[in-house]
Amino acid sequence: MTEYYDALETRTLPDREQALVKAVAKQVAHAKANTTAYASLLKDIDPASITSINDIAKLPITRKSELIKLQKKDRPFGGLISKSIEISHIFASPGPIYEPGTKKEDFARFGRSLYAAGFRSGDIAHNCFSYHFTPAGIMFDSGAHSLGCAVIPAGTGQTELQVQTIADLKPDAYIGTPSFLKIILEKAVSLEADVSSITKALVTGEALPPSIREAFLEKGISVYQCYSSADLGLIAYESSAQEGLIVDEGIYLEIVRPGTGDPVPDGEVGEVIVTSFNPEYPLIRFATGDLSAIMDGQSSCGRTNKRIKGWMGRADQTAKVRGMFVHPEQVDKVFKRHPELNKTRLVIEWQDQSDQLTLKCETNQASDDLNNEICNSIREICKLRGEVEFVHVGSLPNDGTIIEDARQYD
Numbered sequence: 233m234t235e236y237y238d239a240l241e242t243r244t245l246p247d248r249e250q251a252l253v254k255a256v257a258k259q260v261a262h263a264k265a266n267t268t269a270y271a272s273l274l275k276d277i278d279p280a281s282i283t284s285i286n287d288i289a290k291l292p293i294t295r296k297s298e299l300i301k302l303q304k305k306d307r308p309f310g311g312l313i314s315k316s317i318e319i320s321h322i323f324a325s326p327g328p329i330y331e332p333g334t335k336k337e338d339f340a341r342f343g344r345s346l347y348a349a350g351f352r353s354g355d356i357a358h359n360c361f362s363y364h365f366t367p368a369g370i371m372f373d374s375g376a377h378s379l380g381c382a383v384i385p386a387g388t389g390q391t392e393l394q395v396q397t398i399a400d401l402k403p404d405a406y407i408g409t410p411s412f413l414k415i416i417l418e419k420a421v422s423l424e425a426d427v428s429s430i431t432k433a434l435v436t437g438e439a440l441p442p443s444i445r446e447a448f449l450e451k452g453i454s455v456y457q458c459y460s461s462a463d464l465g466l467i468a469y470e471s472s473a474q475e476g477l478i479v480d481e482g483i484y485l486e487i488v489r490p491g492t493g494d495p496v497p498d499g500e501v502g503e504v505i506v507t508s509f510n511p512e513y514p515l516i517r518f519a520t521g522d523l524s525a526i527m528d529g530q531s532s533c534g535r536t537n538k539r540i541k542g543w544m545g546r547a548d549q550t551a552k553v554r555g556m557f558v559h560p561e562q563v564d565k566v567f568k569r570h571p572e573l574n575k576t577r578l579v580i581e582w583q584d585q586s587d588q589l590t591l592k593c594e595t596n597q598a599s600d601d602l603n604n605e606i607c608n609s610i611r612e613i614c615k616l617r618g619e620v621e622f623v624h625v626g627s628l629p630n631d632g633t634i635i636e637d638a639r640q641y642d
Contacts, residue, residue, distance in 0.1 A: 237347040240481040241535045248537065249285065252484050255509050256516075257282035260291070263514040268311035269302055270516065288484065288517075293493045293505065295519045299463070300327050309513075317512040323367035325462045331367055332513055339512070340367070340465030341482045342375030342458070348471045348478075349434040349456035351405055353380030358398055358430065360386050360408030360416075361437075367462050368437070372407045375466075381405075388412065391419045395427060402429035410435045410444055410455065417451060428452060436460055439543075459542060461520055464508050468540050473532045476539035482509050485538065486517075487526055490547040490634050491560025493517065498526040501632030503547035504540070523547050523632040549635040551580055553587045558614050560634040563591070566609045572597040573606075574625045578618070582639040589618030598622035 236242060243251070261279035263270035273292060282288060302310025308322055308330040321333030333339060351357060357376045363369035363385055376383050384403055386394055394416050406413050413433060420427040433448070433455045440457045448455045458469040459477050467485065468477035479485045486495050487502040496502040504520040523546065527539040550559050558578065567576045574594040581588045591610060595602070603620045610618040 235533075236535070237344045238481075241344075241478075241537065243536060245536060253282065253284060253288065256288050256291075256484050256507050259507065259509055259511075259514050260516060262314075262511055263516055266314040266316070267514065268306070270312070270514065274516070288507070289486065289493065289495050291493075291517050293488075293517050293519050294515060296327070296329065296463075296521060299329050303330060312513065312515070314512050314514065321367070321370060323370075323462065324365045325367070329463070331462050333367060333370060334512055336512070338375045338378035339510075340371035340374065340460070341480060342372050342460070342466050343378040344480060344482075345456075345458040345460075345466055345469030346372075346375050346379055346381075346407075346434055348469050349405075349458075350432045350454065351376065351379055351381055351434070355379075355381045355405055356384065356401060356403040357381045357405045357407055358384045358386050358394075358401075358403040360388060360394070360406065360412050362388050371460075371465060372434075376407070391415055392423065395420045395423055395425045398427045398430065399425040404429060404431060406430050406433040406435075406453070408433075408435060409437045410440050410448075410457075411438055413448065413453075413455075414444070417448075432456075434458060457542075459524075459540070463513075463515060464506050464518060464520070465510070467504070467506060467520070468542075471531055471533040471535055475531050475533075476527045477542050478531055478535050478539050479537045481537065483507060484509075485540070487524060487540075489560075489564060490523070490549060490632060491562075492564050494564075499528065499630070501525045501544055501630055503632070519547075521547050525630075525632075544632065547632065549633065549637075551635050551637050553580055553589060553616060556615055558589075558616065558635060562614050563634050565613050566591065566606065569609050569613075570602065570606055572602055575628050577628050577633060577636060579636045579638055587639065589614075589616060590621050591618055592621045592623050592628060594623055594625045594628055596625055 257279045264274050313332050319332050320335045323331040359372055361368035373383050436458045445455050456470045459467045466480045468479050484507040486505040488495050488505050490503045501523055504522045504524050506518050508515045523544040524540040530536050563578045572595050577592045579590045606620045
């Protein structure tokens with residue numbers, strides 16, 4: 233029994249980077265030729281010109297808000313699915329956003345994360361993600377089947393029935409949120425039911441604090457987590473090393489400055505951008521709206537792909553100030569207009585019964601003239617007056633925050 237799902241997980245970094253660049257170029261060509269939406273969005277892009285990661289960073293971003301607009305014009309998928317796709321399911325997520333499902337084995341690629349969590353052929357998996365409207369239940373179902381697992385499609389709710397089913401059927405593993413696993417275990421105690429057959433679990437959708445993981449381990453359950461979305465499927469997953477989340481081999485992931493498409497240095501918090509290699513639903517540079525950061529080095533488990541720190545908040549920091557919306561991309565434009573600046577953070581406070589804007593600027597070149605120039609830029613770009621505060625380089629938090637809404641009302 234091998235420790236790894238496949239040979240892709242242990243590729244050398246140069247081999248992986250070269251393969252990923254080629255895969256993105258191939259997906260761009262495929263999307264242009266086979267989807268009406270990307271034929272328009274990428275009309276000026278020559279796939280043959282994509283030969284490096286720098287070229288990928290020049291491709292346009294696709295955001296969830298754009299999916300909603302496209303789908304309103306062209307039901308159900310906004311022209312983003314391949315013309316020849318054979319749809320088996322149509323899922324509905326909040327927005328509403330509609331996602332396609334197919335009969336393709338492990339169409340959302342969760343098999344890799346389940347394998348890393350210890351799921352193996354012959355296991356019985358108790359799947360507590362919803363099979364109703366949203367895709368999570370069927371996505372994990374398909375991934376577990378690809379490994380040769382039998383699946384109990386338990387869904388959510390009905391806690392007593394959940395406990396009774398586990399006690400009767402003795403599943404080896406749990407799939408769902410950590411909070412629902414906790415509820416099931418507590419209900420089992422009150423019912424004096426034996427659910428000890430479950431010894432491993434893959435969870436997502438919520439935070440997994442160390443204290444909760446340890447509590448599960450005390451009950452004999454090794455819990456792993458993954459990061460995913462309804463649009464993209466698996467994005468990253470945890471291995472036995474439990475040192476961050478390893479990026480899935482079926483995507484290309486970037487971390488960019490919120491509100492832009494500009495990649496940030498490894499270690500800096502930014503928005504997660506994903507290009508999926510799914511030929512049926514080819515999302516290119518799709519903005520998840522989530523914040524994370526690339527970790528240094530490689531996992532001690534031997535998998536060589538990049539690791540991210542996991543979910544670190546939301547990237548959409550748009551704020552309404554004095555009746556005007558201020559967007560992260562506007563703050564970024566101010567930042568880029570002044571090369572003397574190392575980093576910026578717009579802080580909004582409630583003072584003297586009104587909104588006050590202060591752009592905190594990391595720089596070693598502070599001056600009254602630079603202060604006045606930045607104030608003018610804020611007024612021109614954000615259409616609002618704001619103050620400037622110079623701070624030492626490295627003093628602003630590395631948390632991906634571009635706009636900090638610190639207003640406290642009396």
